[in-house]
Amino acid sequence: MEITNHRTTRGGDADQWSTLAGHKTVLVPVHTEVYGHRLKDLLPLLHSDLRVEVTFTVAPHAFNNGVARFLTGLGANVMPWAEAVRTDFDLAIAAGSQGMEKLRAPLVRIPHGGGHMSLARVPSGEQRGDLTAGVREPGGITGRGYLTWDGAVVPRAVALPHRDDLRALRRWCPEALPVAKVVGDPTYDRIAASLPFRDEYRAAIGLAPGQQLVLVPSTWGRRSSFNRLDALLPRLLAELPRDRFLTALLVHPNTFSRHGRYQVRAWLADCRRAGVTVVSPDADWRAMLVAAHFVLGDFGSVTLYATMTGAPIVLARYPYQDANPASPGVAMAQTAPALSPTRPLADQLAYAAAEYSQRDFRRIAGRISSEPGRFARNMRALIYEQLGLGQPAYPPTTEPVTLSASEVAL
Numbered sequence: 576m577e578i579t580n581h582r583t584t585r586g587g588d589a590d591q592w593s594t595l596a597g598h599k600t601v602l603v604p605v606h607t608e609v610y611g612h613r614l615k616d617l618l619p620l621l622h623s624d625l626r627v628e629v630t631f632t633v634a635p636h637a638f639n640n641g642v643a644r645f646l647t648g649l650g651a652n653v654m655p656w657a658e659a660v661r662t663d664f665d666l667a668i669a670a671g672s673q674g675m676e677k678l679r680a681p682l683v684r685i686p687h688g689g690g691h692m693s694l695a696r697v698p699s700g701e702q703r704g705d706l707t708a709g710v711r712e713p714g715g716i717t718g719r720g721y722l723t724w725d726g727a728v729v730p731r732a733v734a735l736p737h738r739d740d741l742r743a744l745r746r747w748c749p750e751a752l753p754v755a756k757v758v759g760d761p762t763y764d765r766i767a768a769s770l771p772f773r774d775e776y777r778a779a780i781g782l783a784p785g786q787q788l789v790l791v792p793s794t795w796g797r798r799s800s801f802n803r804l805d806a807l808l809p810r811l812l813a814e815l816p817r818d819r820f821l822t823a824l825l826v827h828p829n830t831f832s833r834h835g836r837y838q839v840r841a842w843l844a845d846c847r848r849a850g851v852t853v854v855s856p857d858a859d860w861r862a863m864l865v866a867a868h869f870v871l872g873d874f875g876s877v878t879l880y881a882t883m884t885g886a887p888i889v890l891a892r893y894p895y896q897d898a899n900p901a902s903p904g905v906a907m908a909q910t911a912p913a914l915s916p917t918r919p920l921a922d923q924l925a926y927a928a929a930e931y932s933q934r935d936f937r938r939i940a941g942r943i944s945s946e947p948g949r950f951a952r953n954m955r956a957l958i959y960e961q962l963g964l965g966q967p968a969y970p971p972t973t974e975p976v977t978l979s980a981s982e983v984a985l
Contacts, residue, residue, distance in 0.1 A: 595625055595628070598625065598626050598627055598628045599626055599627050599628070599665040599666070599962050599963075599964060600627075600628050600630065600663075600664045600665050600666075601621065601627060601628065601629045601630070601664065601665065601666045601667070601668065601962075602629075602630050602631075602632060602654075602659060602662075602664040602666070602667040602668075602678065602680055603618075603629060603630070603631045603632075603667070603668055603669070604631075604632050604633075604634035604656075604659070604667060604669045604671070604674070604675070604678070605631060605632070605633060605634060605639075605642050605645070605646065605670075606634040606635070606636035606638075606639055606642070606669070606670070606671035606673060606687075607636050607638040607639055607641070607642060607671070607687075607828065607829065607832065608638075608641040608642060608645050608828040608829075608831075608832065608856065609638075609687060609688065609827075609828050609829065610636075610669075610670035610671050610687045611642060611645045611646070612645075612828075613670045613685065613686075613687055613688070613761070613762070614668065614669075614670055614685070615649070616761035616762070616765060617668060617685070617761065617954060617958075619951075619971070619972075619974075620951060620954060620955040620958060620971055621958070623967070624967055626964060627962070627964075629652075630652050630653075630654050630659075630664070631646050631649075631651040631652065631653050631654070632653060632654045632655070632656050632659040633646070633653065633656055634656060634669070634671060634673060634674050634675075635656065635673050635674045636671060636673055637833075638795075638828075638829045638832040638833060639832070640832040640833075640835075641828060641831060641832045641856070648857075656674070659678070660674070660677040660678060660679070661679070662679060663679045663680065664678070664679065664680035665680065665681075665962055665963075666680055666681055666682075666683065666958070666961050666962050667680040667681070667682045667683070668682075668683045668685070668958070669682060669683075669684055669685070670684070670685050670686065670687040671687060672684070672720075672721040672722070672729070675724075675729050675730070676724035676725070676729050681731035681732075681961055682729060682730045682731055682732075683730060683731065683732045683733075683734060683957065683958065683961055684716060684721075684722070684729075684730040684732070684733050684734065685716070685734045685954075686715055686716040686734075686735075686736060686760075687715075687716075688715070688876040689736070689760060689762060689763070689876040689879055689880055689943050716733060716735065716740070717735075717740055717743040717744045717747050717748060718747050718748060719747055719748040719751075722748050722751045723748065723750070723751075728748075728750055728751045728754060730751070730754060731754060731961060732754050732755075732756055732957055732961060733751055733754050733755045733756065734756055734758045734954060734957060735755055735756065735757045735758065736757070736758070736759055736760035736763070736943060736944050736945070736946075737757065737760075737942060737943065737944055737945040737946075738757050738945045739901075739942065739945070740755075740757070741755060741757065742901075743901055756953075756957055757945060757946060757953075758946060758949075758950055758953035758954045758957060759944045759945070759946030759947065759948075759949050759950035759953055759954070760943055760944035760946075760950060761950050761951075761954070762861065762880060763880070763883065763940075763943050763944040763947060763950070764944070764947065764948055764949075764950045764951065764973045765861055765973060765974070765975070765976055766861050766864065766865060766880060766883050766884070766976075767883065767947065767948065767973075768973045768974065768975045768976075769861060769862065769865045769975040769976045770865055770883075770884065771975070772865070772975050773865050773866060775978075776862045776863070776865055776866035776978050777866045779862075779978045779979060779980050779983065780821070780823070780852075780863070780866055780978075780980070780983055781821075781980060781983075782821055782866075783818075783821075785818070785819065786818070786819065786820065786821050787819065787820055787821070787868035787869065788820075788821050788823060788863075788866055788867045788868050788869070789811075789815060789820050789821070789822045789823070789867070789868065789869045789870075789871055789924070790823050790825060790863055790864060790866075790867035790869070790870050790871070790872075790881075790886075791807070791811065791822065791823065791824045791825065791870075791871045791872070791891075792825040792827075792860070792864075792870065792872050792873070792875060792877035792878055792881075793824070793825065793826055793827055793830070793873055793875070794827050794873055794874065794875030794876075794877075795827040795829035795830050795833070796829075798873070798874065798892060798894040798897065799827065799830075799873055799875070799892065800871075800872070800873040800891050800892050801826060801827070801830055803891075803892070804842075806916075807891060808846050808851070810920050811824075811846070811851060811920070812846060812849050812850075812851065814919055814920040814921060815920060815921060816921075817850050819921075820921075821850075821852065822850070822851045822852065823851070823852040823853075823854055823863060823867075824843065824846070824851055824852065824853050824854065825854045825860055825863060825877060826839060826843075826853065826854070826856070827875070828856045831856050836856075836985070839853075839985070840853070840985060843985075847984075847985075852983065852984050853984065853985040854983060854984070854985065855982055855983065855984060855985045856985075857982050858978060858982045858983050859976045859977065859978055860877060861880070861976045862976045862977070862978035863978070863983075864877060864880060864881055864884060864886075865884055865976075866978075867881070867884065867886045868886060869886055869887055869888075869889070869924050869927070869928070870884075870886050870887070870888045870889070871888075871889050871891055871914070871924075872888055872889075872890060872891065872911075873890070873891050873892035873893075874890075874892055874893050874894055874898065874904060874908060878890070878904075878907065878911075879903060879904050879907055879939075879943065880940075880943070882903075882907055882936040882937075882939045882940040882943075883940045883943070885931075885933065885936075887924065887927035887928045887931045888907070888911040888912075888927065888936075889911065889912055889913070889914050889923055889924060889927050890907075890908055890911045890912070890913050890914065891914045893908045893913065903939050903940075903942035903943060906938075906939045906942070907936075907939050910932070910935050910936065910939065911927070912926060912927050912930065948973070950973070951971035951972065951973050952970065952971055955971050
């Protein structure tokens, strides 16, 4: 889906319509809502700089249905994809790989999530970069299929969250090592900045005195908790008393993109009537995560980021056949207790709390970013280096996330 509220040409005579002339141009291709939220954390690094103009485009992806709505919410200037690939830009910043070889701009690639959790298999009949069907590689920024095209590395710079990712890159795509830069993880830093505001988030959610929030995040696809909600939801409804627990279901945006908001709401209508909060994809999930007293998660990035918060984790799904053995997610899956189908759910949450090891989970969280608190500084330096501009004469900041009562529930 494309929005077409952008002028049809750039450069030459079209510059006569610009209020500011001579600025650098940055293209932000957004493949999915998830990628969009990841890129949104970078935008403040360019705020208040009259030398830089940012344009967005909806990049090709199977889950790009929600991107137009997301960009409309930003008030973004959106260029059609067909025009974006014919236009020169001074820089492009993307969290995905599809179509990036077509851009006429130096590209900075960032990861779209945390932890490089899974090994991805290229589907039959599909080519991804320089990989052919059946090949398995990390499902993230360190794989050759996500960084190369026609034998060449596509990005001008690859932004990595952890120094350990250099080792993975050396194994899977060594030709990208010269353009790799360890900058940290924006979501890690935003969660860390938000932890002091836990009580404010809980108030926004509407927790009653004595209630505890049980967050149930689900990734997308057949390996997700959502794929087995028919077994999990009855337990959430029957075994967690509403006077003691508020249960919130966090559905991956890709599920909304694939099936539509109507269908997800329809599937979850009964559980919403029964008191389970279905978190709106417009709400910032990081605030919900910080607010949670317990996390009943699956093998997704949200559950991995929960290792930062001190909330006990019970793991409902762990697709070990597809897990990336080098991922901190595997360490999480081996440390967090696994959900039992036969024991009372409240008792299992109590067990997870009693057995929770701050040291073990802090060690796992430390594998998400090797530059804690320094992402904004490092990433801004990388962006401005690629633009050939000096940085603004003040330090970038990392703000806590926001959450209002009106945006919590779907």
